[in-house]
Amino acid sequence: MELEIIDSISRLVSQSSKGDVHPVGIGDDAAIVRIRNQTVLMASDMLLDGVHFNVKSTPPYLIGRKALAVNLSDIAAMAGTPVACTVSLAIQRGLSSYWILEVMKGIKDLADQFEVAVVGGDTNYWDGPFSLNVSIVGNEHPKGSVLRSGASADDRIFVTGPLGGSISGKQFTFTPRVKEAQWLRDHFDITSMIDISDGLSTDLRHILKSSGVGAKLFRDRIPRNQTSTLNEASGLHDRQPRLCTIDEALTDGEDFELCFTLRPDDAVKIFDFAPRHQVQIFEIGSVTSSVASLMFDDGTAIESRGYQHR
């Protein structure tokens, strides 16, 4: 039902009388909006108590930080530069001013770090649970944005960091890959890119669908998080640190690493460059011509909601 309504909404709003205004539109990480003779990137994310955080257990600073970080990640996935954001708050009556200001500090500190201006917003009180929306505008990369639709057969597939287990902390503390994406776009012709919010298997499928291709992943080369590392970041500790399973790495989501594709000749070169520039990259597979097919190198199909144990 939830996926159906998103499709219905997409169909409705794409019946635009003003098609030239948004060359990309609703289907990519950020929209490209034409304003006079220039283009602007625009994205928006809403975070809800009980869904993306928990008012009772998540430090408010980290709630605010995450609300901006996921938007920065959207701009990063286009290889753009974030410029300014607005913040809308739905404040549950009874939450203290201190708590709310901590949320705003989490936003403000990350905004300063990425040189983003907080230019406006809307503050409301209600009896519903706390929620907030951050909207962001940014610059396109001088060489143009990277879309989801440019991958072709034989391209190599990369991710910018280990995946899985983000729920135990990294979802609140991740570094949006803005600088990494810009560095990648500066030096290579990235053919497609997306940020991993719903899990590698789901988000890679968006690239495959948009590009009309398939993919084969190296089962043993998908980088996986240590859950203990993640928990340390959030101030919580597992008794038994362990490596995420492949299934978790493919489906947990909220990793906010980038997944991107490169032509084979660029793929060879990137490993010479990236380490010198502190950009972490992992080659995890290659693009195939089998439309929408996602499998491991041993031929096992990867199901829509991720790897299914046999």
Next chain:
Amino acid sequence: MELEIIDSISRLVSQSSKGDVHPVGIGDDAAIVRIRNQTVLMASDMLLDGVHFNVKSTPPYLIGRKALAVNLSDIAAMAGTPVACTVSLAIQRGLSSYWILEVMKGIKDLADQFEVAVVGGDTNYWDGPFSLNVSIVGNEHPKGSVLRSGASADDRIFVTGPLGGSISGKQFTFTPRVKEAQWLRDHFDITSMIDISDGLSTDLRHILKSSGVGAKLFRDRIPRNQTSTLNEASGLHDRQPRLCTIDEALTDGEDFELCFTLRPDDAVKIFDFAPRHQVQIFEIGSVTSSVASLMFDDGTAIESRGYQHR
């Protein structure tokens, strides 16, 4: 408490390391964001069940329409042109797909009417009440935006329509004054402007504060709505149509008419021009040099939350 937190947030986010990015910032109807060599208007509004509408009684189409309309009104108050918007939804589980699509149709139809593209969004399900956020970007007027800060003593004060009683229907059916604002800016040097969302007495005070001036209003010339007219628009009917009181006209809010100021010589000219262009205007008072003082022409003070009955 609610006003205090808004002040605290404003102070926090205005400590920007990137002050040149937002020449206006959080204090006006829309922010002016510099992107490369150009500026973009940006605004954001969140609407909440039980605060701005009621899921049980408000037609979903009108909820969607209002969510975009208040943003269009923000752009209008700068005399700008809206270009594109994003829509974030927090959908309470149990609401039907039909209901949600009606919300989106309300947005889409108004967007088409104002040639605004719906370029993206974020659709979420939760157990909390329905809420939505619309963010908008727009073009500045070629002659520049109209701020709240440009009024000076002897300027005349105008509104674009009758005020009060909006809660009985007009809050959902109002026409955002985008075209009116552009026409005004095309032909006159509007010295300040704001849209009336919180009531004339509150919103005019924002102009007075930003401009460092005061105002005197003609008690008998403030245009007031007929409540029956409003109810007709929403499909509801009062048994006894009546004119809003002055108090209601000053404090009800959600009028979404524009309040603006003009130099005295322009104020004389405007009545020759406006009717021919179907722009409704009402002269309601004049600007004084008594900082932050708001009163009627008979000398009665208008209290902060509006006119107080003697």
